[in-house]
Amino acid sequence: MARKISKPNSRNRWEDHYTRKARKENFPARSVYKLQEMQKRYRLIHPGNRILDLGCAPGSWLKYAAQITGPRGYVLGLDLKPVNLKLPGHAQAIVADIFDLSDDVNEMLRRKFHCILSDMAPATTGHRDVDAARSVTLCESALDMARNYLKDGGRLVCKIFQGPDSPTFIDQIKHDFTRCHIYKPQSSRKASREIFVIGKGKKQEA
Numbered sequence: 001m002a003r004k005i006s007k008p009n010s011r012n013r014w015e016d017h018y019t020r021k022a023r024k025e026n027f028p029a030r031s032v033y034k035l036q037e038m039q040k041r042y043r044l045i046h047p048g049n050r051i052l053d054l055g056c057a058p059g060s061w062l063k064y065a066a067q068i069t070g071p072r073g074y075v076l077g078l079d080l081k082p083v084n085l086k087l088p089g090h091a092q093a094i095v096a097d098i099f100d101l102s103d104d105v106n107e108m109l110r111r112k113f114h115c116i117l118s119d120m121a122p123a124t125t126g127h128r129d130v131d132a133a134r135s136v137t138l139c140e141s142a143l144d145m146a147r148n149y150l151k152d153g154g155r156l157v158c159k160i161f162q163g164p165d166s167p168t169f170i171d172q173i174k175h176d177f178t179r180c181h182i183y184k185p186q187s188s189r190k191a192s193r194e195i196f197v198i199g200k201g202k203k204q205e206a
């Protein structure tokens with residue numbers, strides 16, 4: 001008897017519950033649910049906050065963060081790529097390379113933020129250690145931004161691909177913040193080596 005062969009997924013092999021949910025709820029990426037989980041657990045964003053979102057494209061975190069801050073707050077996103085999404089008036093996305101910020105962007109960063117989010121990811125090579133090393137470089141630049149542009153007592157969320165250098169980065173967060181949490185959201189793909197490092201309570205001297 002002929003065996004029944006299941007049809008391949010018509011969209012792509014990565015589509016899952018979170019991808020479909022994101023489409024239904026009008027978010028451009030499933031990554032929004034990672035931030036949502038962290039928000040529920042760690043209360044990172046508050047109404048009226050100023051939020052800096054590093055690596056913001058295609059815009060899911062940006063849109064979600066703006067919903068929480070509300071119009072009394074402000075969310076600024078930076079990414080190499082443009083965000084093609086209708087954003088509320090208190091959210092803004094700028095095309096920028098974190099390693100080469102223009103004077104205009106530096107000016108926009110002058111007023112400090114309550115929370116800095118970094119979901120930045122390097123273009124992956126498929127070589128684990130190379131990707132992890134590039135991810136740490138992005139995390140270090142996010143921490144640098146936090147040292148300069150995060151208010152005392154503020155929060156930093158940083159995605160990192162686990163590798164030989166990630167413990168050193170985590171130690172830096174422990175040094176600069178009063179609390180450090182490591183979190184792997186349910187919605188993060190099991191095969192992914194990503195984890196999130198969360199620093200709460202930026203120390204005054206950091």
Ligand SMILES: C[S@@+](CC[C@H](N)C(=O)[O-])C[C@H]1O[C@@H](n2cnc3c(N)ncnc32)[C@H](O)[C@@H]1O
Pocket residue numbers: 028029031032054055056057058059060061062078079080081096097098099119120121122123138
């Ligand atoms: C996983 S995506 C972010 C998804 C986003 N949080 C969302 O929810 O829509 C990672 C982003 O990091 C950005 N990125 C990587 N290197 C960067 C750099 N040097 N400066 C700015 N953005 C960068 C990439 O362009 C990419 O859009």
